[in-house]
Amino acid sequence: MEAVVNGKTIELSEAGWLLNLDEWSEELAAEIAISEKVPELTEEHWNIINMAREYFQANGTVCEPRAFSKLMKKEYGKDKSDQKYIY
Template identity: 55%
Template structure:
């Protein structure tokens, strides 16, 4: 499965094979909402935005996705709850909504 290009509200977005945004600078809140629907999140609530904004700020500052504990602390949420509001996972769901590249890693 190769990457794809989608047209979204007048912008051309390049996605990688897992649907992650190729260029984080193109991100805006509408894109987050669009991705959220695909990540089985019916609606982005305040809690979602707290997590998304934190991840995004952290990424823009350090160039790396934050550790999950840090997200939990900053947003004052238990880890399990975060997984419940982002059912496809924090690495996939939340990072995708925040416009980050796919966090990698195995073993």
């Protein structure tokens, strides 16, 4: 799989995961969102994206959903921490 951002081809895994973390950009995130039928990333989307990226950078792995909900609750409050809101 691949995405094209600003004329540059970026390789993705079969599941759509970025293979080279150094190639991440907000433009790539927006392109992936469009491919997932999300036409525009809102401030709420960016809060979730940035929280997930910060967790990965600190821990070297993705956060499990339950733990991610707790992180979101701590940072943004209960109304923005349930699975329905996040996913």
